[in-house]
Amino acid sequence: MTSTVRSGRSRFGDSTSGGDEPFRAELCSWLAEHPPPRIDVAATPEEADVLREWQGTLDSGRWVGINWPEEYGGRGASLTQVAVYNQELARVGAPQILGRAGVSLVGPTLMAHGTEVQRRQWMPRILSGADIWCQLFSEPDAGSDLASLTTRGEKRGDSYVITGQKVWSSYARFANWGIALVRTDPTAPPHKGISMLAVPMTAKGVEVRPLRQITGESEFSEVFLDAVEVPVDNLIGPEHAGWSVANTTLANERGATFVWKEQVLHEVAFDLLADTCAETGRLDDPLVRQALAQAWIDVEIFRLHNARTLARLERGEELGPSSSLVKLFWAGMSQRLYATATSVLGPDALLMPGDDDAVDRGRWVLGLLGSRATSIMGGTSEIQRNIIGERLLDLPREPRIK
Ligand SMILES: Cc1cc2nc3c(=O)[nH]c(=O)nc-3n(C[C@H](O)[C@H](O)[C@H](O)COP(=O)(O)OP(=O)(O)OC[C@H]3O[C@@H](n4cnc5c(N)ncnc54)[C@H](O)[C@@H]3O)c2cc1C
Numbered sequence: 001m002t003s004t005v006r007s008g009r010s011r012f013g014d015s016t017s018g019g020d021e022p023f024r025a026e027l028c029s030w031l032a033e034h035p036p037p038r039i040d041v042a043a044t045p046e047e048a049d050v051l052r053e054w055q056g057t058l059d060s061g062r063w064v065g066i067n068w069p070e071e072y073g074g075r076g077a078s079l080t081q082v083a084v085y086n087q088e089l090a091r092v093g094a095p096q097i098l099g100r101a102g103v104s105l106v107g108p109t110l111m112a113h114g115t116e117v118q119r120r121q122w123m124p125r126i127l128s129g130a131d132i133w134c135q136l137f138s139e140p141d142a143g144s145d146l147a148s149l150t151t152r153g154e155k156r157g158d159s160y161v162i163t164g165q166k167v168w169s170s171y172a173r174f175a176n177w178g179i180a181l182v183r184t185d186p187t188a189p190p191h192k193g194i195s196m197l198a199v200p201m202t203a204k205g206v207e208v209r210p211l212r213q214i215t216g217e218s219e220f221s222e223v224f225l226d227a228v229e230v231p232v233d234n235l236i237g238p239e240h241a242g243w244s245v246a247n248t249t250l251a252n253e254r255g256a257t258f259v260w261k262e263q264v265l266h267e268v269a270f271d272l273l274a275d276t277c278a279e280t281g282r283l284d285d286p287l288v289r290q291a292l293a294q295a296w297i298d299v300e301i302f303r304l305h306n307a308r309t310l311a312r313l314e315r316g317e318e319l320g321p322s323s324s325l326v327k328l329f330w331a332g333m334s335q336r337l338y339a340t341a342t343s344v345l346g347p348d349a350l351l352m353p354g355d356d357d358a359v360d361r362g363r364w365v366l367g368l369l370g371s372r373a374t375s376i377m378g379g380t381s382e383i384q385r386n387i388i389g390e391r392l393l394d395l396p397r398e399p400r401i402k
Contacts, residue, residue, distance in 0.1 A: 011274060011296065012267045012303055023077075024084045030061050036094035043217040048174040051098035055129035058097065064127045065103045067257075072111070072119060073127045079313045083306075086260035090268070098174060102126035102133035104257070105249045106179055109196075112248045113237035122177075122198070134172040135253075136180035136199065136223055137246065139165060144383050146181070147190040147243065151225060153182030153197060155232070155239075160184070160197055162205075162228040172221040173208050175201050179249065180225075185240050194242035196249075198234040199225070215369045216352070253378050256319060259306045259326055266299045266337060269367065273341045276360060280345075288344045295340045298333045305329065321391035324384040331374040331381050338367040 034057055042048035058064045059073075067082050068074025077085065097103065107126055110119050125131040142149040151164025162182050172178065178199045185193030201208065205228035210218035237245035274292055282288045305326055309319065341364045342349045353362030375381040389395040 010267055010271055012270075012300060020078065020081050020084055023081050024088060027063070027085060027088050030063065031088065031092050031094075034058075034061065036089075036092060038093065040095050041217055041219055042098055042171065042174060043219070045174070048098055048171075051095060052129045052132070052174075054095065055097040055099055059128045064097065064099075064129075065107055068107055068111070068123070068127075072107070072123045079310060082257055083260040083310055086257060087264045090261045090264035093268075097129070098171065099126055099129045099132045101135050101170065101175075101179075102131065102177075105135055105252050106133045106177075108252045109179065109236060109245060109249045113196075113245045117233075118198075118236065131177050132171060132175045133177045133179060134169045134175035134201070134223075135249070136166040136169055136172075136178040137249075138168045140167050143168075144380055146246070147194070149181055149183060149194065151180070151182045152186070153180075153184045153195055153230075155184065158232050159229045160195075160232065160235075162197065162199065162225045162230060164225050166223040166225070168211075168220050169208075169223050170220045172201065172223050173210050173218070177201060178223070179236065181242050181246055184242075188240065191243045193240055194246070195239050196236040196242040196245045197230050198236060199228060199230055203228050203230065205229075213369075214372070215366055256306075256309050256313060256323060256326070259302075259309065259330065262330055262334075263299075263303050263306050266302065266334065269337060269341070269363075270295055270299050272360060272363075273337075273345075277344060282344060291340045291344055295337050298336060302326075302330060302333055321387050324379075324387040325392075327379060328381055328384040328388070331371075331384075334367075334371040334374045338364060338371045342368050 037050045037054050039047050039050060042051050055064060062073070062075055063085075065073060066075045066077040066085055067079075068076075070076050075081075103126055107123055110123060114122075122131065126133065137146060137149075139149050139151060149164075151162060151166065153160040153162050160182070162180065164182070166178075166180065169175075169178070178201055180197050180199045181194050182197055183193050184195040187193065199206065205226040207224040207226070209222045209224070211220055211222060212218050213220075236242075270292075273295070277283050277288055277292065283292075309326065312319065345359050345364060348357050349359040349364040350368075351358035351362060352365055355362065358365070390397050
């Protein structure tokens with residue numbers, strides 16, 4: 001998918017005023033000299049190579065994992081700098097890096113729970129893109145209720161032997177490492193008998209089967225593990241304590257940082273939609289103007305909410321369950337924006353990239369289809385509502401289904 005930016009003017013308030021201006025200037029001048037490639041996801045091995053190279057370029061300027069400590073290759077960046085970083089990369093249309101699971105999930109997990117040997121072995125290679133990691137948590141019968149996972153990790157001598165199936169593993173087919181949650185003590189209660197292991201994706205018994213998505217891309221895969229032997233040295237954190245280790249990983253997945261990039265991406269998308277409507281005379285239609293006004297309000301609420309979140313984090317406050325509010329709002333906002341876009345732009349906005357008549361080279365239909373994932377990934381909208389109901393509103397707990 002190719003990014004399309006037209007007018008370059010934003011109809012939103014200044015999202016980043018009060019940010020770290022010297023930091024922003026340094027980043028912007030580096031980005032001006034190192035323009036990003038024009039692809040968003042790695043659908044083919046060739047695109048994966050382009051993204052890998054882009055990550056290497058970013059790393060050469062120390063622009064990957066900027067919030068990691070300096071001793072592990074980061075910049076020890078502040079939260080404001082992380083926000084500015086994500087916004088500026090989104091503004092220049094930079095794609096997500098190929099090794100994002102390694103940088104945003106594995107690195108922080110290793111810092112919290114890994115051994116020093118593991119950190120030295122894996123962390124520099126995560127930053128450079130030499131190693132690409134995937135997250136092997138979800139299973140066909142364990143997603144929202146992750147603790148019910150059944151993939152077994154049986155300890156035999158100096159190894160664990162892993163057998164089971166994982167699913168929805170993003171970028172697994174380009175990954176050479178995976179962090180897997182496996183059940184190492186089947187007799188313990190669900191949350192107590194799980195361990196986290198680093199699995200080489202090239203090991204005997206690992207089979208990766210790409211899943212075709214409605215966008216036509218295959219960003220994620222099923223991963224079959226058939227008696228895969230992994231050395232005990234690959235255990236991350238204590239044995240059987242994988243649930244609390246995984247909570248570090250999931251806190252980073254569900255944490256606040258994704259919102260800065262998403263905010264700018266949605267601002268850019270709205271501006272492009274408004275430009276397209278203006279150029280094609282659609283703004284003469286009051287219903288189109290009302291739909292656009294509603295979409296603008298959505299994105300502006302998201303921007304203001306993010307500004308408040310940043311202020312809270314900078315004051316050292318924990319977000320806790322309130323991060324579910326932003327996840328839920330973002331998912332709905334994204335789906336509404338792309339539904340509005342395809343509705344006001346008409347049938348040609350539903351044509352896929354490559355079709356000569358596709359509006360804005362097919363970005364709206366890809367956005368519409370891709371936004372369906374926002375209410376599933378990183379915790380579904382129903383789960384966010386449960387969290388908000390129980391932990392923010394103090395409503396009675398949901399009855400257990402099982
Ligand atoms: C784009 C994308 C990328 C992903 N990448 C990865 C990855 O790299 N690695 C990985 O491990 N996983 C990944 N996932 C999987 C993701 O974490 C799961 O899809 C998610 O946790 C939901 O689990 P599930 O699909 O098994 O749905 P289920 O948990 O089976 O849920 C099915 C439906 O039931 C609802 N439901 C379930 N429990 C409750 C409840 N208690 N109360 C109310 N409603 C409920 C859900 O909201 C949903 O609508 C990815 C998913 C997406 C969409």
